[in-house]
Amino acid sequence: DAGITQSPRHKVTETGTPVTLRCHQTENHRYMYWYRQDPGHGLRLIHYSYGVKDTDKGEVSDGYSVSRSKTEDFLLTLESATSSQTSVYFCAISQGQGGEETQYFGPGTRLLVL
Amino acid sequence: AQKVTQAQTEISVVEKEDVTLDCVYETRDTTYYLFWYKQPPSGELVFLIRRNSFDEQNEISGRYSWNFQKSTSSFNFTITASQVVDSAVYFCALSEAYYGGATNKLIFGTGTLLAVQP
Numbered sequence: 315d316a317g318i319t320q321s322p323r324h325k326v327t328e329t330g331t332p333v334t335l336r337c338h339q340t341e342n343h344r345y346m347y348w349y350r351q352d353p354g355h356g357l358r359l360i361h362y363s364y365g366v367k368d369t370d371k372g373e374v375s376d377g378y379s380v381s382r383s384k385t386e387d388f389l390l391t392l393e394s395a396t397s398s399q400t401s402v403y404f405c406a407i408s409q410g411q412g413g414e415e416t417q418y419f420g421p422g423t424r425l426l427v428l
Numbered sequence: 429a430q431k432v433t434q435a436q437t438e439i440s441v442v443e444k445e446d447v448t449l450d451c452v453y454e455t456r457d458t459t460y461y462l463f464w465y466k467q468p469p470s471g472e473l474v475f476l477i478r479r480n481s482f483d484e485q486n487e488i489s490g491r492y493s494w495n496f497q498k499s500t501s502s503f504n505f506t507i508t509a510s511q512v513v514d515s516a517v518y519f520c521a522l523s524e525a526y527y528g529g530a531t532n533k534l535i536f537g538t539g540t541l542l543a544v545q546p
Contacts, residue, residue, distance in 0.1 A: 357521075414478075
C-alpha cells in the first residue's frame, strides 16, 4: 500500500463542464503521475509531476491540465469535459531511486461524460 | 520509439493448467526497465515485478515465473498451476533509463485478460 487515495472514485458529468480529480499521497513521494485507461489502449500517461509546481506533459495531454501546489496533492483538471474523456483515471507515485523506481497506483476514478 | 505489444487479448484456461502471457517490446535504449502489473476484477493495479535490461536472469516467485530474453525483446510471464484467483488483466510495461532529473514514464501494452475456469 503506497498510501495513495483518489477522489472522487466515481463521477458522472455533462459535456462542457470542468472536472477536477484529486490524487493524495501520504508518503512524501516526489514523482506523481496521471494515466487514463481505455479498452484497447492499456494505460496512457496524461501528465506527470517531478516536484511542487513542476509538471510536464505525457502522451495524451490535450484537454487536460494539472497542478501540484503541495507535495501530497496532484490535481487533474478536464477544462471542458468531452465524451472522449470518459475513462478510468489512475494516479501513481514512483518509489525508489537510482534506477530502481517502481510506480504504484491509486484505486482509480471512473469518469463518465454524458 | 518505445512500444509494448501484448498480442494475446484474451486467454481462457482451466484451473491447474499452466499459462504463459507474452510481452514483446521495442526500444532504442540499451538501459531500460520492464514491469508486469495485475488488474483483478476489482480494478486496482498491482505491481508484480520489475526487471532491469542488464539482468537477464529468469525469476520465480511461487507459481509465477518470468522469462526475459533480450535477443527476442520478450519478457514473458508464466503462471504454473493456475487458480481462479489468477483471473485478471495483466499488463506489461516498459520504461527507459532517465538522466538529469527526468522521470521514468511507463509505456503499457494493451493487456491480456486471463480467465481461469474452475
